[in-house]
Amino acid sequence: MKIIFSLVFVYIFTIAAGFSQGAGTGKGGNNLQTKELPRIAIAGLAIESSTFSPALTHEEAFHAKTGDDIFTLYPFLSPDSLNRKRAKWIPTLRGHALPGGVVTREAYESLVTKTLDLLKEKGPFDGLFFDIHGAMSVVGLDDPEGDFIVRIREVVGKKTIISTSMDLHGNVSWRLAKNTDLITCYRMAPHEDALESKKRAVDNLLSRIESGKGKPAYKAWIPVPILLPGEKTSTRTEPGKSLYAMVAPASNQKGIVDAAIWVGYAWADEPRNHAVVMVTGDDKDKVTSTAENLAESFWEVRSEFKFIAPTASLSESLDQAIASNKHPFIISDMGDNPTAGGAGDVTWTLKEILARPEFKSENGPSLIYASIPGPEFVKKAMEAGVGGKVEAYAGAAIDARFAPPILLSGTVEAIEHGDLHAETEVVVKIGSVSVIVTKKRKPYHREIDFSRLGLNPRETDVVVVKIGYLVPELYDMRADWIMALTPGGVDQDLERLNFERIKRPMFPFDKDMEDPDLKARFVPLSDDL
Ligand SMILES: [Zn+2]
Numbered sequence: 001m002k003i004i005f006s007l008v009f010v011y012i013f014t015i016a017a018g019f020s021q022g023a024g025t026g027k028g029g030n031n032l033q034t035k036e037l038p039r040i041a042i043a044g045l046a047i048e049s050s051t052f053s054p055a056l057t058h059e060e061a062f063h064a065k066t067g068d069d070i071f072t073l074y075p076f077l078s079p080d081s082l083n084r085k086r087a088k089w090i091p092t093l094r095g096h097a098l099p100g101g102v103v104t105r106e107a108y109e110s111l112v113t114k115t116l117d118l119l120k121e122k123g124p125f126d127g128l129f130f131d132i133h134g135a136m137s138v139v140g141l142d143d144p145e146g147d148f149i150v151r152i153r154e155v156v157g158k159k160t161i162i163s164t165s166m167d168l169h170g171n172v173s174w175r176l177a178k179n180t181d182l183i184t185c186y187r188m189a190p191h192e193d194a195l196e197s198k199k200r201a202v203d204n205l206l207s208r209i210e211s212g213k214g215k216p217a218y219k220a221w222i223p224v225p226i227l228l229p230g231e232k233t234s235t236r237t238e239p240g241k242s243l244y245a246m247v248a249p250a251s252n253q254k255g256i257v258d259a260a261i262w263v264g265y266a267w268a269d270e271p272r273n274h275a276v277v278m279v280t281g282d283d284k285d286k287v288t289s290t291a292e293n294l295a296e297s298f299w300e301v302r303s304e305f306k307f308i309a310p311t312a313s314l315s316e317s318l319d320q321a322i323a324s325n326k327h328p329f330i331i332s333d334m335g336d337n338p339t340a341g342g343a344g345d346v347t348w349t350l351k352e353i354l355a356r357p358e359f360k361s362e363n364g365p366s367l368i369y370a371s372i373p374g375p376e377f378v379k380k381a382m383e384a385g386v387g388g389k390v391e392a393y394a395g396a397a398i399d400a401r402f403a404p405p406i407l408l409s410g411t412v413e414a415i416e417h418g419d420l421h422a423e424t425e426v427v428v429k430i431g432s433v434s435v436i437v438t439k440k441r442k443p444y445h446r447e448i449d450f451s452r453l454g455l456n457p458r459e460t461d462v463v464v465v466k467i468g469y470l471v472p473e474l475y476d477m478r479a480d481w482i483m484a485l486t487p488g489g490v491d492q493d494l495e496r497l498n499f500e501r502i503k504r505p506m507f508p509f510d511k512d513m514e515d516p517d518l519k520a521r522f523v524p525l526s527d528d529l
Contacts, residue, residue, distance in 0.1 A: 134170015
């Protein structure tokens with residue numbers, strides 16, 4: 001009886017709220033309508049993929065979550081959070097892969113189709129939280145995020161308000177800008193504000209729906225012809241620090257919903273790869289002047305971006321680290337940084353380290369190398385067991401352009417299973433070097449990544465990590481730090497890479513280029529598609 005009563009009540013309530021006519025437009029109205037919670041979908045795929053790496057990324061790498069599992073990604077949508085109660089949330093599919101090589105067309109189509117099927121099944125929607133990175137490359141497809149949002153629009157229609165959250169290393173094409181209504185990105189690199197930014201995208205979406213204001217009336221988009229690596233544009237140092245400090249105050253003005261600056265992604269060769277400024281809001285003059293001011297400010301400081309730590313060749317970096325009395329001396333092995341899109345299995349750096357006489361004996365300076373994937377090596381190490389001797393090849397299964405697979409011969413010091421990315425991790429001691437070999441590729445960013453393997457990086461002389469700028473835990477741990485300009489799919493010396501399809505002129509490639517047109521372009525609202 002109770003059930004029947006509830007069903008009848010829901011039916012009446014739905015009719016009264018006009019819901020049978022499709023998703024509300026958030027225009028407010030009578031009391032019944034304001035009581036109806038908006039229906040908001042969640043969807044998105046996140047990856048940075050380098051077109052300069054021979055690696056390919058497959059569907060499993062995205063570890064796609066569907067349904068309520070997706071809430072675990074967003075603490076600000078936890079069951080008891082205020083935001084969770086402000087809407088009827090409909091999580092569809094969210095995938096997040098470590099940076100890597102280009103995504104296969106099959107993986108992309110499969111993940112997109114699954115998302116679209118869920119959206120078709122669960123619609124209609126008042127809003128959609130589109131949580132992407134913005135630097136996905138897919139085999140044979142330009143601007144995948146632009147393609148994805150167009151296909152989402154075809155399913156959800158024009159009325160649904162889409163709020164996009166991005167990494168500041170993502171790219172904003174005109175097509176992406178046109179199909180989204182709200183858009184924002186991180187304001188810090190390293191991305192300590194990632195969750196805060198995603199929450200801002202959700203807060204803006206909720207408040208535009210609840211207030212009945214709907215889509216912002218103006219979206220200004222300004223392409224800035226600058227392409228710089230993330231290692232030069234940290235917001236911890238100038239000029240990135242002051243430039244990004246302008247963003248929050250710009251956003252907080254009356255008549256502005258959000259302001260954002262994208263540095264863009266430097267290791268993909270497509271016309272969309274460049275910096276962008278976007279400002280959304282209802283006050284046309286404010287939107288225009290704010291966007292133009294941010295774009296001009298970025299252009300003005302373009303020549304001041306420098307690597308955020310000293311850089312040197314690997315051999316100079318090792319010389320310095322060995323001679324130094326500051327430990328741990330961290331060396332970033334930048335060219336193959338898997339968290340920027342390197343294959344992560346380039347053996348060149350490890351080969352150079354093991355060839356150095358200083359590390360040949362057990363009494364040499366201690367060095368941790370993190371890390372090299374080698375499934376065959378891991379298998380042999382498991383057969384040998386902890387304390388056993390092992391000799392097998394590792395690395396260069398994907399990126400063998402700079403050095404072939406490397407023969408590692410030493411004593412197994414640790415074997416750990418169960419890591420989400422690595423699956424199995426082995427530490428092998430060779431002379432005074434502890435090499436971490438993984439079944440699958442994994443970034444080593446946290447102290448616990450080392451300590452769970454019985455390693456103590458704080459008490460180690462030299463720690464070499466496949467990384468660019470140091471993430472906070474490593475940054476806080478370092479006694480000294482140098483970034484080695486090593487080869488790989490994310491070579492930091494962009495001018496060594498072979499760009500063919502990016503727009504020209506582009507800073508820093510065309511040093512004498514004229515000042516570009518940095519006037520605001522108004523992107524059509526998604527209603528006018
Ligand atoms: Zn980023």
